[in-house]
Amino acid sequence: MNMTEYIITKSGLKYDKVNIFSDSTIALAWIHSKKRLPSLVTKLTQKIQMSRERIASIQKIRFYHVPTEENVADHATRGLSREAARNHAWFKGPEWLNSTESNWPVSPVEELTRTDEDECYAFLNAIEETNKIAHEKARIWPTEEISSYDKIKRIVAYSLRFVRNISRPRIASIDCCETFDLIPNA
Incomplete structure (x- = not known):
């Protein structure tokens, strides 16, 4: 338009x-x-x-x-070879435009x-x-059910801390009591 x-x-x-x-x-x-x-x-x-x-x-x-098959504007978007484009209706319009309106499809x-x-x-x-x-x-969190902006910030902070903690490589912690039990066997 x-x-x-x-x-x-x-x-x-x-x-x-x-x-x-x-x-x-x-x-x-x-x-x-x-x-x-x-x-x-x-x-x-x-x-x-x-x-x-x-x-x-x-x-x-x-x-x-x-009808789609009569819409010559679409032909260029579907791709035409150079040879086919030379005399194609895309440049001059469909033949039926030269006839009376009563004959248009x-x-x-x-x-x-x-x-x-x-x-x-x-x-x-x-x-x-x-x-x-x-x-x-x-929706990850039902934010409309959370009553305040501060609560949302805390939830996001805890979630980010959780993700950070589980993505870090873990160092095996040794319980000190377990260590003392292993010393005599060393």
């Missing part, structure tokens, strides 16, 4: 409309969602929505879902089904659950 906004504002050209294509149904659903999203996703979608609003104040803008974002949106939220819930489990496993 940043690049789209930059091109529109800096080129000085007048565009009839702006079409944004993505092969990510999840990203498209997030951008157009009214539901509460995780904070990172919310921040990113807000940036995109603000950019979309600025563009929409100048131009008509539409979002489309394009894309779906307007408004046609994303409820299933697609539900799938996105199932994906989000899975991520949140994974993060929650990882966070719980990462």
Whole structure:
């Protein structure tokens, strides 16, 4: 969106409309969602929505879902030989862009089904659950159950001392009574 906004504002050209294509149904659903999203996703979608609003104040803008196999932007990231890259659609866009919109192999974002949106939220819930489990496993001490900062410092100090003591090479200690018992046998 940043690049789209930059091109529109800096080129000085007048565009009839702006079409944004993505092969990510999840990203498209997030951008157009009214539901509460995780904070990172919310921040990113807000940036995109603000950019979309600025563009929409100048131009008509539409979002489309394009099938992955039709997304020529991905081809460069998957690697192309020098020979294949010379005449590749990545440099000039897919052939279908030269035909009328009714012949495009894309779906307007408004046609994303409820299933697609539900799938996105199932994906989000899975991520949140994974993060929650990882966070719980990462906790070494239940710090929310410790009442003061000084207690936490003491616990950490004792733990560090314990680790230091068990990692030192041990020198066998000889009990003095045992030593006296061994002297007659020497």
